[in-house]
Amino acid sequence: YEINLRLYKEYEKYKLDSAIHYAERNVQIAEMLDQELLKYESYINLASVYSYSGKFIETEKILNSLHSSKLPQELLASYYETYSRFCHHYIAVSNVGQYYRKINVYRDSIMSVLDPASFEYRKNLVQEYLSEGDSEKASALLFKLLEEAEADSPEYAMITHDLGSM
Numbered sequence: 001y002e003i004n005l006r007l008y009k010e011y012e013k014y015k016l017d018s019a020i021h022y023a024e025r026n027v028q029i030a031e032m033l034d035q036e037l038l039k040y041e042s043y044i045n046l047a048s049v050y051s052y053s054g055k056f057i058e059t060e061k062i063l064n065s066l067h068s069s070k071l072p073q074e075l076l077a078s079y080y081e082t083y084s085r086f087c088h089h090y091i092a093v094s095n096v097g098q099y100y101r102k103i104n105v106y107r108d109s110i111m112s113v114l115d116p117a118s119f120e121y122r123k124n125l126v127q128e129y130l131s132e133g134d135s136e137k138a139s140a141l142l143f144k145l146l147e148e149a150e151a152d153s154p155e156y157a158m159i160t161h162d163l164g165s166m
Contacts, residue, residue, distance in 0.1 A: 001029045001038055005045075012049055013154065019049045040071055044078050051086040054093070059086050073113070077120065080110040104131065119145065119155055126162065135166055142166075 008022035023046040030038035047062040063083050071079055084106035087099040107124050114121040122145060129138035142163050149156040 001026055001033065001042075004029065005041075008045055008049075012045075012052075016049060016053045020046075020053060023049050037072055037075075040066065040075050041078075044075060044082050048082045048085065051082065051089050054089070056086070056090050056093075060090075068109070076113045077110055080106045080113070081120070084110065107131075119148075123158070130166075139163070139166060 004022045004026045008019050008026065011019040011022065023042065026038075026042040027046055030042040043062050043066060047059045047066075050056075050062070051059040063079075063086060066079060068076060068079060084103055087103045087106065090096065091099045091103075107128060111121055111124050111128075114124070116122075122141060126138045126141050126145075129135070129141065142159055146156070146159045146163070149159055
């Protein structure tokens with residue numbers, strides 16, 4: 001399971017077909033091992049990569065089958081982040097209004113379980129500022145995050161992308 005998980009993480013941003021393969025395989029392994037934590041983690045990872053690849057029906061089916069009240073605390077942020085990303089991806093192709101509201105709900109949920117000093121929390125805070133129309137606060141926080149990020153890291157790439165999009 002751990003080897004597949006590392007391979008999934010290696011491919012998740014760059015080669016979706018491979019990431020899907022390893023995520024699906026981890027679902028099978030987690031089911032065979034019958035370990036709840038691994039099952040939840042593997043389904044969240046599969047939903048995430050399905051969302052990025054445009055498999056929206058499959059993504060929503062997985063996410064709706066997972067109930068946040070049953071998830072271990074350590075997976076809540078990942079679950080909420082995956083659901084929020086799914087909503088962003090789905091809106092990009094469908095413009096269905098109900099998903100706009102869900103984005104804010106899931107962002108609030110993400111932020112309620114993250115450490116306010118963490119990168120993930122502050123990244124979501126930037127999105128909150130932007131959704132409120134406060135690009136000045138968003139920009140200031142992004143520049144602060146940029147100072148802290150390593151130049152070749154995924155975080156640095158995300159920050160520069162967001163700054164370039166403003």
